[in-house]
Amino acid sequence: MNGPHDLGGKTGFGEVSREANEPAFHYPWEGLAWALNMLAINKLRAYKPDTYRHAVERMKSSWYLKARYYERMLTGVTTLLVEKGTVSLEDLERRAGGRVPMSDPVAQLPVLQTEHSESPEARFLPGETVRVIAEATPGHTRCPAYVRGKKGVIRLVYPLAYYPELRAHSTIKRREHSYAVEFAAAQLWSGGDPAQTVFVELFESYLEAR
């Protein structure tokens, strides 16, 4: 989906502002949000990291863009645990003494290839030119918008890994290879720096042979 999270190449955000000697957590609740997400994934096994990422991606754009990182994280954890019925929204709001905002529901599921077959052989080899699929799939994807439809060159072949679309939206475990694909900045952006390239890790399903 084209969510607010997919920020690569977007303009109008202004300067990067850095804080000297920044702590990992600015407030105790930030550490709590981080720890609750880790516990929900690793201890409660309530959801996968991919499902969590999509829960954050489902925040309304206007909210996502102004929320800081740990607010987005807390929203993702809360949304998933309420959706799964682990906790109830009424209970949380009573305890919090006010409204507990959530991400929007899953809008549209991707069309999932449900076969379990996986090929141990990588389909592409280093040096090969590939093109990224042009269409954004609904639901969770790790294929950033700024490379869709663009040509790049396979540089590294990574081991088999769980396909994020399936892991976010189903219990199907299918792995495929991913690749570090190198794109010339001049191919991605008009006026792109001739001496800059961008390496994007892309799953095999996102790529077509050229």
Next chain:
Amino acid sequence: MNANELPSVAPAEPAPLEQRARALRDALVERGLIEAGEAEALAHSAVQELSPLNGARVVARAWVDPDFRQRLLANATAAAKELGIEGPEGRQMVAVENTPTTHNVIVCTQCSCTAWPLLGLPPDWYKAPPYRARVVREARALLAEMGLELPAATNIRVWDTSGETRYFVLPMRPEWTEHLTEEQLARLVTRDALIGVARIQNSGA
């Protein structure tokens, strides 16, 4: 007056974040799903254990030990483990090495994936929109803005952490560090250098 005749009321302001986080924790503790104090202890250990000091140790070792450097470039996950460094978000770590002609910089444009065991939990600027949006489009201009001027001829490689791999930059060892010990070298390596937005600076180590 009948309740149906009342005007609609705008939704209340959200509860403060601190109360929302505590509410979720308390609900999970009360249901027996997590233990009291468990989340706090986990957050505390994250701050202690996930630290850019680990990345600095790895870099310093690579600078003084050419064999280790080779192993690091071949398999950073295994090389870090030699120094006892591993953990969440560290299953597939890859070192990208700066050279006199090529500078590397890392980002996660879609969320904020980071090699936690080597870089620690990333800083706010790394997770906020400006950096994530701009570094893939205009790395040289952005790095200059952040205080790292690179000649137009230096190639820049931006690594977008969009899959399973977690990258970190292996900076070049400055010439003036020849006399320093491994421990002194490690003190020069900052998180910003491991991300690729800063050079190694003489901090008087």
